[in-house]
Amino acid sequence: MKEWVHQLNKAFENRVRLGIMSVLMVNEAVSFNRLKELLGVTDGNLASHLRALEKLEYVEMKKTFLDRKSHTTYDVSTLGRKAFTEHLNALESLLKP
Template sequence: MKHLIHTLNKAFDHRVRLGVMAVLMANESVSFNDLKEVLDLTDGNLASHVAALEKAEYVHVNKQFIGKKPNTTYTATAAGKAAFQQHLSTLEKLLRP
């Protein structure tokens, strides 16, 4: 039987990706600027971590223009929500002997 620690989702290993998913689980959708501010990240740092979550199909990125200004928002996908919930469940099991 696999030890619980080996069943944690590697996509959420980094604190930024963990934070992104936590914010997205609590909100239907979040703008790039709001997510950047809440997590205190640089543009590049946020973009690279969201790209990793998007590649894993855990986050959906919606880019549009409002007037002439770009507007990017993020939402957690159904697969992302399920994977994050499983990750949290495993963490809870590790906390209880």
């Protein structure tokens, strides 16, 4: 195996980011409030981590209008899915004896 495969991704070291990615990996179009409820973090904290993941293009934000109210949902991008899967593989390989 190539060395880089087992490299942990620094972007996912934070627990909140790990949580965001875990939720988005198995759910489609998750709202901001749903993420907040699941992770139990403050608005500001969640927003800043989401922004960081968006900047890396791991997470995509989508704004839609429901009854004239804006509704923001998040999805994991193809790149994010790949990066997170590699991170998981790295974590697991580090645990193997």
